[in-house]
Amino acid sequence: MIKSLVLFISLAVMFSACSSDNEDDLLDNGDCNTENVSYAEFVAPLMVSHCNGCHGTSAPSAGIITATYEGLKVIADNGSLVGSINHASGFSPMPQGQPQLPDCTRLKVAAWVLDGAPEN
Secondary structure, X not given: OHHHHHHHHHXXXXXXOOOOOXXXXXXXXXXXXXXXXXXXXXXXHHHHHHOHHHHOOOXXXXXXXXXXXXXXXXXXXXXXXXXXXXXXXXXXXXXXXXXXXOHHHHHHHHHHHXXXXXXX
């Protein structure tokens, strides 16, 4: 329930900042395909480039590990992955000290989480 609520609020915040009122336009977002987002091909490389420097397996910041599927699945399931990358209230904004990731990137992560965060 909490995960769904966090994802709903996060997506609502993202969509409210857009210029379109049509949800289909927002989800399509040009070249942003949020269907069948792959852990191996999209999510894991994203973690390597933006997260694993601080949240790797040796001395992970705040005890959060993004360098393994198992560690990432924990924060995907509890809502903090999407909450943090969306800089939502009540979550530590990530990447820390940097701007939000691009909208399409955040939409793809949210879609992956909504799909059950599969190890695909």
